[in-house]
Amino acid sequence: MGKISVRFFARYAELAGCTWSHVNVDTPTTVAEVIARVREVFPGTQAMPATPLAALNQRQVKLDAPVTEGDEVALLPPLSGG
């Protein structure tokens, strides 16, 4: 099992009830698997879309991106900067 940091922002932080936490998953894994685990641990996040935007170690990635122990996955609501 590997420990993955998870960060939530804006509306997703409200759904999760926190801005930062971690989940334990079998590693190596993918962003999609981390998100699936997040939905179990933080039931409020089941209201997120099926394929939310995600960042791995501060870069936007596709959901099949590989994740290893110690990585950080951030879940990003639709961006609305500017």
Add this chain to the structure above:
Amino acid sequence: MMHLTRHPIDVGDLLAAVQSAERGGTCVFLGTVRNDADVTGIDYSAYEAMAFEEIERILAEAHECWPGARVMLQHRLGVIPVGEASIAIAAAAPHRDEAFAACRYVIEEVKKRLPVWKKELRADGSEQWVEAHDHR
């Protein structure tokens, strides 16, 4: 100059950061909070570390495309009242075409890539997260 600030943006500082004697064309883009129905302000939040890195990447790309241009941007976070700027971009280049092109590139990439979120604050005290729209 910091890319993210919680204070009103000073366009003069941005201009000073990009202008020079060899750059004869300068343009500035300002994004300001609009008075959409009953909106009194917008509370901007960000994944700040990632937003900083993303801005650095976008500015580096602009520099690669238009080597003669110098571009700076500031995005303001926190509660911003209607009429005040949430983002300012200044681009200076030897000639206007490059200045406009670089400025346009940066604002379009910011809209697509910056991890920043808006919550509209309304006159009746209610709040609403803003989902992305493709207004231009």
